[in-house]
Amino acid sequence: MNAFAALLTALERARSTGRKLELLTAYFKAAPAGDAAWALHLLTGRRPQRIATGPELRRWLGEATGLSDTVLEATYAHVGDLAETLALVLPPPRAGTQAPETSLQALLENTLAPLRGASAEARKSTLLTLWQAYPQGPRLWLNKLITGGLRVGVGEGLTLRALGQAFGLDPAVLQHRWMTPQAPTAEAFNALVDPEQATLHWAAPYPFCLAQPLRDGALPPHPSTAVLAEWKWDGVRCQLVRREGKTALWSRGRDRLEDRFPELTAAADDLPEGTVLDGELLAWAENGPGPFVELSRRLQRKRVTAALQRAVPVRFMAYDLLELHGEDLRPQPLEQRRQRLETLLSPAPAPALLLSPRLDNRSWESLAALRADARRQAAEGLMLKHEASAYESGRRHQSWWKWKLDPETVDAILLYAQPGHGRRANLYTDFTFAVWDQGALVPLAKAYSGLDEPTLERLDHWIRRNTKERFGPVRAVTPALVFELAFDSAHPAPRRKAGMALRFPRIHRWREDLAIEDADALETLRARLLPHG
Amino acid sequence: MTTPLLTLTDRGLHCPDGDFTIDPWRKVDRAIITHGHGDHARNGMGHYWTAAPGVPILRKRLGQYSPVEGVPYGERRTFGAVTVSFHPAGHILGSAQVRVQRGDEVWVVTGDFKREADPTCAPFEPVPCDVLVTEATFAYPIYQWPNPDTVMEEIYAWWQRCAAEDRPAVLYTYALGKAQRILAGLHAFTNETVWLHGAIDGLTRIYRDAGVTMVPTVPVSEMPRSDRGAGRLILAPPSAAGSKWAKRFRGASTGFASGWMQVRGTRRRKGYDEGFVLSDHADWPGLLRTVEDSGAQRVLATHGHTDALLAHLQGLGIEAQALATPYGETEAE
Numbered sequence: 039m040n041a042f043a044a045l046l047t048a049l050e051r052a053r054s055t056g057r058k059l060e061l062l063t064a065y066f067k068a069a070p071a072g073d074a075a076w077a078l079h080l081l082t083g084r085r086p087q088r089i090a091t092g093p094e095l096r097r098w099l100g101e102a103t104g105l106s107d108t109v110l111e112a113t114y115a116h117v118g119d120l121a122e123t124l125a126l127v128l129p130p131p132r133a134g135t136q137a138p139e140t141s142l143q144a145l146l147e148n149t150l151a152p153l154r155g156a157s158a159e160a161r162k163s164t165l166l167t168l169w170q171a172y173p174q175g176p177r178l179w180l181n182k183l184i185t186g187g188l189r190v191g192v193g194e195g196l197t198l199r200a201l202g203q204a205f206g207l208d209p210a211v212l213q214h215r216w217m218t219p220q221a222p223t224a225e226a227f228n229a230l231v232d233p234e235q236a237t238l239h240w241a242a243p244y245p246f247c248l249a250q251p252l253r254d255g256a257l258p259p260h261p262s263t264a265v266l267a268e269w270k271w272d273g274v275r276c277q278l279v280r281r282e283g284k285t286a287l288w289s290r291g292r293d294r295l296e297d298r299f300p301e302l303t304a305a306a307d308d309l310p311e312g313t314v315l316d317g318e319l320l321a322w323a324e325n326g327p328g329p330f331v332e333l334s335r336r337l338q339r340k341r342v343t344a345a346l347q348r349a350v351p352v353r354f355m356a357y358d359l360l361e362l363h364g365e366d367l368r369p370q371p372l373e374q375r376r377q378r379l380e381t382l383l384s385p386a387p388a389p390a391l392l393l394s395p396r397l398d399n400r401s402w403e404s405l406a407a408l409r410a411d412a413r414r415q416a417a418e419g420l421m422l423k424h425e426a427s428a429y430e431s432g433r434r435h436q437s438w439w440k441w442k443l444d445p446e447t448v449d450a451i452l453l454y455a456q457p458g459h460g461r462r463a464n465l466y467t468d469f470t471f472a473v474w475d476q477g478a479l480v481p482l483a484k485a486y487s488g489l490d491e492p493t494l495e496r497l498d499h500w501i502r503r504n505t506k507e508r509f510g511p512v513r514a515v516t517p518a519l520v521f522e523l524a525f526d527s528a529h530p531a532p533r534r535k536a537g538m539a540l541r542f543p544r545i546h547r548w549r550e551d552l553a554i555e556d557a558d559a560l561e562t563l564r565a566r567l568l569p570h571g
Numbered sequence: 572m573t574t575p576l577l578t579l580t581d582r583g584l585h586c587p588d589g590d591f592t593i594d595p596w597r598k599v600d601r602a603i604i605t606h607g608h609g610d611h612a613r614n615g616m617g618h619y620w621t622a623a624p625g626v627p628i629l630r631k632r633l634g635q636y637s638p639v640e641g642v643p644y645g646e647r648r649t650f651g652a653v654t655v656s657f658h659p660a661g662h663i664l665g666s667a668q669v670r671v672q673r674g675d676e677v678w679v680v681t682g683d684f685k686r687e688a689d690p691t692c693a694p695f696e697p698v699p700c701d702v703l704v705t706e707a708t709f710a711y712p713i714y715q716w717p718n719p720d721t722v723m724e725e726i727y728a729w730w731q732r733c734a735a736e737d738r739p740a741v742l743y744t745y746a747l748g749k750a751q752r753i754l755a756g757l758h759a760f761t762n763e764t765v766w767l768h769g770a771i772d773g774l775t776r777i778y779r780d781a782g783v784t785m786v787p788t789v790p791v792s793e794m795p796r797s798d799r800g801a802g803r804l805i806l807a808p809p810s811a812a813g814s815k816w817a818k819r820f821r822g823a824s825t826g827f828a829s830g831w832m833q834v835r836g837t838r839r840r841k842g843y844d845e846g847f848v849l850s851d852h853a854d855w856p857g858l859l860r861t862v863e864d865s866g867a868q869r870v871l872a873t874h875g876h877t878d879a880l881l882a883h884l885q886g887l888g889i890e891a892q893a894l895a896t897p898y899g900e901t902e903a904e
Binding site: 050109122123127178457495 | 715840886
């Protein structure tokens with residue numbers, strides 16, 4: 039645990055990507071496989087199940103320190119991070135005490151795992167012992183494991199690069215192996231980093247090829263006719279894998295989804311052996327894609343009922359062919375892959391499998407006109423891919439672009455503020471915004487990104503002096519500040535006070551020029567955004 | 572019923588019977604100053620009284636001929652029916668608690684204070700009182716200061732690491748008090764010369780004149796332009812971070828010494844390479860111990876972060892309230 043805690047502390051202090059890479063590489067080289075497996079698991083965003091709830095931890099902390107709920111509550115609000123509050127409030131271990139030498143694997147598997155579901159007494163006594171054993175530094179990370187809130191500021195990409203460097207592996211090979219998730223065991227880890235060619239699991243998908251965003255009116259440096267244009271669908275990017283007479287459906291987040299979508303598994307039955315399709319999983323209305331919220335109803339259920347299948351039909355909208363008859367087609371130019379895809383899917387072997395249509399690419403003007411119409415197609419904009427492009431992975435592709443619609447905006451009033459996490463743990467950065475409804479304010483959306491650091495500091499200062507009420511770490515502020523929020527779309531949400539919810543709301547700018555009377559009203563928003571609702 | 576001994580006005584903590592104001596932030600005739608930091612000692616008052624060792628600092632801030640009168644620690648002065656005396660607060664050179672007595676009623680205003688040892692100033696002296704007006708800058712139980720000697724060792728080790736890499740080590744610190752405390756603390760490890768930003772250099776001279784032993788120092792302005800400070804330790808106020816002045820020290824590792832560095836969010840947000848937990852204010856145990864030592868049955872807390880402290884003291888059966896003062900706003904710590 040000490041080496042892993044030291045790594046996390048060093049990563050947090052590292053100022054450059056190069057330094058982070060160095061630290062990660064050194065850790066993977068030195069760590070025993072059992073520890074490295076868990077570290078990889080945790081660094082790539084898999085979280086251990088929490089062992090105690092926030093209220094439990096606060097109660098135990100109160101018992102251990104003799105501090106009252108009110109004092110701990112105020113302290114937690116000041117720090118903004120429970121794991122850190124615990125680490126700092128508890129007295130340090132007696133001088134000269136060394137942190138236990140327990141390995142990360144042993145701590146997680148032998149000490150923490152048996153606590154899940156154990157009695158409160160058992161959990162409390164083990165945690166108190168651990169707290170007393172570890173100094174403040176490792177104690178923080180231990181608490182993050184206990185609360186299930188460990189987040190590390192390194193991406194999956196960087197972690198894999200480091201792993202590749204540590205074991206001298208080709209990044210493409212490692213990425214491909216990585217696509218099939220494994221349990222955090224020494225055995226799986228050793229197979230992952232084995233320098234000899236390892237056999238892949240039958241269901242192994244390919245690393246996804248990602249597009250770069252087009253910004254500020256820029257266009258790809260090609261004639262429009264050299265670019266394959268499609269709708270940018272608003273669903274879940276997936277690979278449909280058909281091998282050994284079996285079917286797997288993978289999301290980009292490496293989740294296996296086929297059990298939730300039996301109609302797609304059935305549709306893949308007639309695909310040739312050794313086929314991998316790249317495409318979009320979509321909820322389907324009568325004649326076209328349904329809203330994303332419908333699809334989430336299906337994603338949330340592990341076991342799907344016939345009624346739900348009828349209520350929310352789905353389609354797989356294929357746009358690329360990565361493997362056919364067991365042959366890896368990724369190095370081929372897109373135009374060739376596309377032709378083979380069209381042949382494969384016309385006629386479609388099953389109604390649930392669709393071919394994402396090519397759009398009219400005779401000029402950039404015609405494409406711009408189509409993009410403007412994307413919302414009516416339930417699409418987020420256009421995808422543009424150069425006809426000669428290979429299917430690459432790793433960094434964002436140089437010849438694939440996403441040309442998204444400009445976001446919708448709303449002027450809304452700041453109502454509640456809550457401290458952020460990690461680097462922003464004691465800074466108010468998570469906000470709830472409201473709009474007018476018949477002279478009253480109703481909460482419309484939460485947003486927490488989009489402001490730069492100096493603005494956040496200034497806003498934080500303002501929030502602390504204009505707090506009306508506190509609810510734990512949340513502060514209700516005097517309604518006075520107006521912000522422009524951007525969002526991708528809106529959908530009806532009957533359980534919310536506003537009756538609607540925004541997709542991907544983020545803060546565009548602080549409208550210091552606006553008074554709260556100038557903020558938007560719910561009625562006009564509804565009319566603008568939910569024409570059918 | 573008599574008037575309260577001290578009352579908060581829009582100018583400061585005012586004593587109607589003695590007709591003086593403690594650490595006023597707007598113009599008054601008679602000002603009692605706890606210490607020379609900018610949020611406590613402001614320009615424009617008719618007359619100033621402060622603890623004798625703090626006079627040169629006040630004169631530097633307010634002007635050489637400003638009407639400042641030094642009072643030795645412990646000596647009693649009479650203002651109408653009220654007696655006033657200054658007692659060491661251990662915050663910076665010349666910092667004082669102000670004891671105010673009327674009949675047998677005693678109030679103590681701590682000003683800023685700390686309980687840890689500091690070779691640059693007289694140690695905090697507990698003063699029994701009925702009402703304690705205490706600062707509450709770090710009034711949460713997460714603030715429990717590490718041993719300052721260990722922190723000095725960390726600073727020295729960091730400097731040596733930078734020297735080994737041939738980089739400058741630029742340590743940002745408050746110009747008055749903290750900087751000199753570090754210079755005195757480093758003396759245990761080295762006698763090597765430390766470079767000072769102009770804002771720190773003048774104040775450091777005052778400390779030397781007061782007989783404080785520190786490592787040798789030299790103002791950055793006296794070093795040849797071609798010397799980019801590789802291997803040097805350079806002290807500068809936080810306002811110099813990111814300035815043109817700081818650009819000279821190419822490839823520098825930066826550090827910040829402050830109690831706020833205890834919290835990870837703050838540490839990361841400030842963007843320094845190193846954060847050293849070193850404060851001239853009382854930590855949570857220091858605040859509680861001071862309340863206890865004073866024997867006060869009533870506590871008034873200033874500096875804003877008072878909620879946890881008030882709740883804790885109330886739980887102990889002590890009457891505790893917040894006083895809304897602007898202290899701690901102009902000079903971060």
